[in-house]
Structures are given as structure tokens and as C-alpha cells.
Amino acid sequence: MKLFAREGYAAVSMRRIAAEVGVQAGALYNYTPDKQSLLFTLMHDHMQALLAAVPGDPKADPLARLETFVAFHIRYHHDRPDEVFISYMELRNLTPENFAVIEDLRRRYEDVLESILRDGMAAGRLHTPDTKIATLAVIAMLTGVSTWFREGGRLSLEDITARYWDMVRGAVGVRAQ
Amino acid sequence: MKLFAREGYAAVSMRRIAAEVGVQAGALYNYTPDKQSLLFTLMHDHMQALLAAVPGDPKADPLARLETFVAFHIRYHHDRPDEVFISYMELRNLTPENFAVIEDLRRRYEDVLESILRDGMAAGRLHTPDTKIATLAVIAMLTGVSTWFREGGRLSLEDITARYWDMVRGAVGVRAQ
């Protein structure tokens, strides 16, 4: 995970991975049939864990669910920079079959947010003309945090989360009380 | 450009590039001293062109400038998918010196948007508590379009641009007229 995130799948050899974990290259093949399966397993496990962790109580207030989602996404991605980086950057190095599996999991994660936005619309708590577009925009915006945020800077992750919650509310048309 | 975008810098050999342009591998070294310089030149040219193309009339109305920036960013990135993809994905394959150059150009592009937001704040036309964070959020949101938008889908690029302009206005606190 660390090597793929730092240098990229194609640039990391099986020998480097073996050296990192303290065995010879041949020994790795007791754990994975090949390099591709290793990449796929890392990405698959990450997406499964993400889907298992995302909070989603359909009975709660839509705005509360949206705020929870924003905080969850920022925090979860911040805590797993390598997994996130790989899952966005190494998609093109998956075989077509493996790519389809990961894409399906990603779509299911997006659907969690889109359901929140749809319920918010139905309840009249927010106003956005296209929940699918808004979903993609919000996720891109939130995921961007992990590309530049570093601990110890001008703002804490809690500050950042507050700013993004402001911006998300504005973007999806939550009207002031 | 096409090969790096599709398969990644590390995965593409000089022989593949040579075959793509119809020469033998050795001939490439009449045009670039090495593979790293080739990547750097592609990214550098792209960032220079982006900075030269971005509209920025400091005397215009801040909201008009913001709308122009949003439309420009979406259109420019949509028209150059390979360049955009490389410039975001291959940063880690640059040498530290080359990375610093590209990062500086990227920061200068971000500064164009941040100046607009600052002027909008000063003019009382928008309200966002942190123009730097808003800049990063808006650019991440807009750049995301090029990862999923495909011609011929449910919405045209003009439709998308209109939706994003709505969302950006909300995100940076443009109050309804």
C-alpha cells in the first residue's frame, strides 16, 4: 500500500515489495497469484471498508445526515491517505474486469450521498436542480481536502470540516434559517 | 501525451513512444535528453498554456469574473483531457526540482481564482470565511467534471456549466438578488 501510493503501481517491482516486508521476491507468490491481484485486493478491501463504514440512517433528518456524511468523508479519507490515493490513481492499472468491480463499489458509495440529497429535496430542506451532478461535485470537493491538507497548518481538520460544511450547504441550496 | 495519460508514465517505455510516432527508440533521443525531460516538458507546456489562457480582467465585476472563470475552467479542462490527467496524476514521477516548478505554476493558477474571491468579498458580493479554502474547494469541484463527463450523455457541457455555476455561487455565499 505504501509503495504503490508513493511511487505508483507500475513503478514498484515485486522485489521492492518483498524487500519492504522482509522476504525474497519468490515468497510473495504464496500470498498473491500475481501483481495485478495484489493491486485489486488493496483497492477492493478499501472500497468494501468504506461502504461498511459510511453512516446511513434513512430515518434521520436529511440535513443531519448530510452533515454527518461530510464530516465522515473528510475524516475517513484523511485517516487513510494511501488507500485513497491508490483508489483514485491506479484505476487505469486494473484489468477491465477488476475495474468494473471497483467502479460498481464507487457508484454505490456515491448513491449513499445521492439518497441523502434526494430525501432532502423531498423534504424541502435543500434545493438543487440535479442530485446526481450535486453528488459528484460534493464528493470531488471533499476528496480534494486529502490532496493538500497537512496536520499542523493554519487550520485544524475540524476547522476545515466546518468550512466545507458551510460550502456544501450553500452548494446544494440549503436556505438560511 | 496520449500514452502517458492512458497507461501512466512508468508503464510506458521509450520503445512504445517511438513506435507510436513511427521511429525507432534511439531516434527519440534527438528530441529529448531522457524520459523525465519528456514528462516535464509536457506538464510545463500545459501549465504555461493554462496560465496564458485564463481570463483575468481585474477591473471587471467580481461576480462576472467568477462566472467567466468557472466556464473557462470547465471548458479548458474538458478540451484537454490527456494534459489534465497527466498534470494531476504524474506529479509524483517528477524529480523534486521539476516538481517544484510545476507546483509553482499550479499555485499561480489558484491565485487567479483567489484574487477574484477576495475582490468579491471586498465588494460585498460574496461571503466566504476563508478564500484560500474556497479556492481549493471550487477548483477540486470543477476539475472533477473531466473525470466523469462524456459527450452525448444526459446533459451537455453547457448544462453542466450552468449547474456548477449555481453550486459555486452557493458555496462562496453569493446572496440571492
Added chain:
DNA sequence: GTCTATATTCTGATAGAC
């Protein structure tokens, strides 16, 4: 389950003929 050794192919880059 790890090791050494190896098959086979590919890598970035260079030399020198033309």
C-alpha cells in the same frame, strides 16, 4: 512457507554507420 536460481523478456540509454 521461504529460499536460491533461473527463464524470458523488457528497460533506458548509447555508439557508430549512413
Added chain:
DNA sequence: GTCTATCAGAATATAGAC
């Protein structure tokens, strides 16, 4: 300015001893 040929090393993956 392109070609062929080549260097020196690295790549994935496998075989077989232990």
C-alpha cells in the same frame, strides 16, 4: 536525423530444494 546493434541491468514469474 534515423537506423541497427548493443550494454548493463531490471522486470514478472516459476522451479525445485529444504
